[in-house]
Amino acid sequence: MSGENQQFATRCIHAGQSPDPTTGAIMTPIYQTSTYVQTSPGEFIENYDYSRSANPTRTALEANVASLEGGKHGIAFSSGVASLAACIHLLKSGDHVLLCDDVYGGTFRMFNNVFAQLGIQFSRVDMTDLDATRAAMTDQTKLVWLETPTNPTLKVIDIEAVAQIAHDHGALCVADNTFASPYLQNPLALGADIVSHSCTKYLGGHSDLVGGILLTSSSELAEKLHYVQNAVGAVPAPMDCFLLLRSTKTLHVRMERHCENAGKIADWLTGQDGIERVIYPGLDSHPQHRIAAKQMRGFGGMITMTLKGGLPASRRFLETLKLFSLAESLGGVESLVEHPAIMTHASVDADKRAALGIDDGLVRLSCGIEDAGDLIADLEQALDAAKTV
Structure with a gap:
């Protein structure tokens, strides 16, 4: 062949x-x-x-x-x-x-x-x-x-x-x-x-x-x-x-697990106290969900969400996570989390960030290929900590 x-x-x-x-x-x-x-x-x-x-x-x-x-x-x-x-x-x-x-x-x-x-x-x-x-x-x-x-x-x-x-x-x-x-x-x-x-x-x-x-x-x-x-x-x-x-050589099997985990996590995050908005192409609530379904075979391993409470809450959330490592980059087998306004998009002018909705409460998750239940438990305890701010 x-x-x-x-x-x-x-x-x-x-x-x-x-x-x-x-x-x-x-x-x-x-x-x-x-x-x-x-x-x-x-x-x-x-x-x-x-x-x-x-x-x-x-x-x-x-x-x-x-x-x-x-x-x-x-x-x-x-x-x-x-x-x-x-x-x-x-x-x-x-x-x-x-x-x-x-x-x-x-x-x-x-x-x-x-x-x-x-x-x-x-x-x-x-x-x-x-x-x-x-x-x-x-x-x-x-x-x-x-x-x-x-x-x-x-x-x-x-x-x-x-x-x-x-x-x-x-x-x-x-x-x-x-x-x-x-x-x-x-x-x-x-x-x-x-x-x-x-x-x-x-x-x-x-x-x-x-x-x-x-x-x-x-x-x-x-x-x-x-x-x-x-x-x-x-x-x-x-x-x-x-x-x-x-x-x-392992891209296909890794991507399947990234997508599976992100889908489970996005579903769980939706409606959680302390979260204002969850953005994931696989959710029906995503504005371009139909386009994603048309041109993609799966919805990826990336999730973005906005926490209530601004920078104090997001900072506590990021500092409390244990399995999600606070680091720039994405796409690795391990789960990562970052704060775009301070980290990956700091070079973008503040007014342009604000126009895009990249505010102090915005957090980006790169969902790895660990056990989805363990990742959700980590997010849950960090969200609980953020609510105390």
């Missing part, structure tokens, strides 16, 4: 990887080398000359994740924001980028503090409002960047509709698929030109590496992005690529 006809679980384990032809090793080796012997000046073995340009461990990773996203090309980077920067390098001074309004704080920082001074213009719009999205497009808009579900308020954006809007204006559509993972959602199949991941999150899944990757089916875009990858040099180390290949 050819790779493109294999099911997702099989591709997780086999895509892009074959037993090592020299030793028969079942795992792709860590090619811990900086350079490669040439048979004659300019004549390379398998096109490998220098590990910034290409590395066999990285090649296997890029092919593996490209297969999972249903793409033809993968371009790996040292971090998720390095992937973002590579996309921006496709642009020139004077070009305009349209961002979804609720976006990872590091993405906003990149546009606002790094590339704006180089003449890359950007603006933000609520992409759940398609009319507003159309109205925000300009003659200079060359790239539309969306996250779905968004970080941290978990808005769900209709990828197919927004990609069509971008294409109608001659712009590229890039979808950050970090929160969903390729197991739950494949934006390329919905019209996106490029998919971005912070591999640090669900793809890595074990909170032990940092990485990023871009996926596309366009050979033209892949060639440009590979050029940027080599020219700028923000490439992942072979060991990180090896760890990612280890992790994608």
